[in-house]
Amino acid sequence: MFMRKFKTGLRFLGTLFLRVLLGIAAGYVWITGLAFIGRTIVGNLSDRYMDSRYDGLRDTVFHDIIHPIGWYGAWMLVGAAIIWGFSQGKLDIRRWLKKGHA
Numbered sequence: 532m533f534m535r536k537f538k539t540g541l542r543f544l545g546t547l548f549l550r551v552l553l554g555i556a557a558g559y560v561w562i563t564g565l566a567f568i569g570r571t572i573v574g575n576l577s578d579r580y581m582d583s584r585y586d587g588l589r590d591t592v593f594h595d596i597i598h599p600i601g602w603y604g605a606w607m608l609v610g611a612a613i614i615w616g617f618s619q620g621k622l623d624i625r626r627w628l629k630k631g632h633a
Contacts, residue, residue, distance in 0.1 A: 554612020
């Protein structure tokens with residue numbers, strides 16, 4: 532009896548750990564992707580016109596827009612992964628949607 536509960540608890544912790552790790556990786560990809568997009572779009576404008584007319588735009592975009600959106604989005608992904616890990620597949624969104632449409 533004890534061994535069965537121990538295995539179940541270990542499986543729960545392993546699944547939780549893997550899903551949280553996946554959420555952290557997704558958050559990192561989110562931050563990196565946003566920084567890449569911002570650097571590609573705004574950074575090219577700033578580098579193309581060397582007379583520094585787009586330097587203020589670059590600072591505004593990176594520090595005021597991309598940085599907060601990236602971090603908030605990453606924390607939301609980690610939070611979603613934690614909820615996904617604790618639910619262990621018990622949250623059935625399709626069932627909730629069927630109840631709402633019925």
